[in-house]
Amino acid sequence: MKQKILIGLGVLAAALLVRNIWTMLTQLPDEEFQGAIFRIIFFHVPAAFTAFACFFAALVSGIAYLSTQNLKCDAFSVSVTEVGLAFGAANLVTGMIWARIIWGIWWTWDWRLTSMLICWLLYAGYLVLRRAVEEPTERARLSAVMSILSFTVVPFVFFSIKWFRTQHPQPVLYGQGRMDANYRAMLFGNWVPLLLFAVVLIAVRMRQERRQRELDALRREVHAF
């Protein structure tokens, strides 16, 4: 039953993505100053939103683990962090490709780009930390603390373009920013399938964590003989 729901969600996400790509390439007009490359925003921003949503979920499950010591919270935390990193990587790479056309450079060390890179590296460090600690409860406790600390960077990444003068454009979705209603609808419309896809990946990753616990129990049983 659960498997069928996941497959259904995956198919729905794929169908929505195909429809959105078709619409953004054939129906939406080129942006006046940037031309066709502007369409990359429909993946660049939703990928960042998905990554931040995952990191927020990791923060909540980290706090939940520290207050309940339930290893399911730890399994959820590692699952959402891994998926968040994949979408964070998509955000960074699409940003670099966009920058190459608009700024003429692949990368610049401005507040937004640098803080996003640091954020991504912190969460990658979370996964490295997990590999370094063998004992499950100790690993879960340290990982929860690392996850909570790492999240402190996320608001900084989000608001850096508002707080500082950056080469990255100023906000277009909040504050003084303006964005054409059709572009805005496509941006949020494309976030939905990416979120659905993230939910499917998180569920698959959670199942692996359960299997990993089963494997650890079997190992202990074998060693006990």
Add this chain to the structure above:
Amino acid sequence: MNDAAARNFEYLAYGLSAVWVILVIYVLTLVSREGKIRAQIESLKRMVEDREKH
């Protein structure tokens, strides 16, 4: 289509492809990990059954 517009489309294609490549790599990592865990569980289950028989 002029050169700048063609270059714009070329890089848009790179961008869209990059998103899919990253997600496909992650999915393949999940599939590979799933296979390894399953194989290890099967092997350990066999080992436990063998030891119980003897």
